[in-house]
Amino acid sequence: MTKGRRRTTRDADHESFDTAYDAIMARWPDGTESLTVPTPYGPTRVHACGPRGAPPLVLLPGGGATSAGWYALAAELSKTHRVFAVDLVGDAGHSAPDPQRPVRSVGDLTAWLDALLDGLSIGLPSGPPVDLCGHSYGAWIALHYALHAPTRVRRTVLLDPTGCFAGFRASYLLRALPMLLRPSARRVRRFLEWETAGGAPLDPALLRLQERAAVLPAVRPVTGPRPDPAALRGLRCPVLLLLAGDGRAHDPHRVAARASAVLPEVTATVLPGVSHHVLPYAMHADVHGRTAAFLGPLSRPSR
Template identity: 55%
Template sequence: MSETYFAAYDALLARWPAGTAELTVPTPYGPTRVHAYGPPEAPPLVLLHGGGATGTAWFANAPALGARHRVYAVDILGDVGRSERTGLPLRRPRELMAWLDAVLDGLELPAAALCGHSYGGWVAAAYALHAPRRVRRLALLDPTQVFGGYRPGYLLRALWMLLRPTERRVGTYLDWETAGTGVDEDFRRLYVLGATLQGRGRPVVGRTLDPTPLAMPVLALFAGRSRVHHPETLADRARRLLPRARVHVLPGLGHHALPIAGAAPVDAIVLDFLGTPSAEGPSPR
């Protein structure tokens, strides 16, 4: 199964633009795989994927984002992918934050912009609360457990799939959530194989965050047809909690279809939020 999974992983990675570098960053919790693309001197942008997606999932966004930024797409440790969970225990959110500290240290990034989708949005927001001086700007794409919890109906579907995952069940779940909003077939295959990978670990999760202390510029972008939560409700809550944040709802996109199916509008909104490269200064690497 692992050979099949990593063949699917490599197939998605092959869709990244030419010039993408594969980095392995040592951390006390285990080596971390990072896909890097864009001018080395450009402002750094760290991408954190959704649960079960891996850093390869940003292939559709890398060309546009990497034209103006040095993109670092991380395989989050504890999830599926090519990062290896060895060394110190990684069980609690504070250990996950220490791991991301070590990743940025290994990449020689004193500070960077962070962009996270879904679970990666929770990781990015939690890290911005943990180390605000290291986060220049924070872009959250349909984040989970940042501005509110899950829909009960979604939880029932997801838990049923997670407790007894089979390729058919996981595929049915993904098709239900993305119905009519588009899902890339290579991404779907990797996601299904990852969810059913024998011996796979579970990502480190924590409570729903209180984002009100966030002081850096924040973008909150919600998928208008997300079944994970009520996007308009969370968008209104984001506006109340963070009055200075940029908040958008993209119609016609499901939670798992974002950001791949909506790459063009997502990239345009994120790049506009990040501003011109000169505004952030050069990358340390």
């Protein structure tokens, strides 16, 4: 600490968050690289692992989460892919939003992701398209991006997506409201413990990370309408939809039915024994096995 400088609460909050973040990143595969990619919306933190030259896979976390939480799925999928896990600009993590150019719309999000893929030199006309995998809010971004840039995306995995095919349950929104209005570590813990009760247990280290993230400044996430059903009917990108059978965010069977009605190439499965917030890191054989099988070679040529 610089001589004469008082250590502020803000400093302590950031240090505590960084310590919790680094503890999760220690679980990532050996050789994982941490990259900072410049974009017009601010520098974006990306963690990369897996063989160089392997098919690219981009992982987008849910709101309030970070790229660190993908450790379990990244370890599995990096056997066959070059995995790029992203901290969303303006949300928890180490991406830094540009105050002069905030992300305020779906168009901004897709432009940011365009720039990020360009900066990573993936999904370019000269190379293979990318696979996308998103959870919750990250799945909403992934689906919008697949519609925006169909030639850059080969396949998309949606883990319990929110805002795509059905609304939230009223009980979920009511429970989340105190945490959204006045975030605090205690409110985050209470909400996540309620949502995951009865399913796979919360990872204590990831719970600590989300508690630490709650007290840090964050940009209000982009919200908007669900993707246009007419546009979804024209989407030729194969989609794997994995839904949390014990989740409380929405009715998973209703989401599966609605997605199947509008997506021409979707495989929808409701997984028992897992909740919405645990799904990205759950040591669930179906999550890992179904995702790895779906992201394997297709029986028809990719675009």
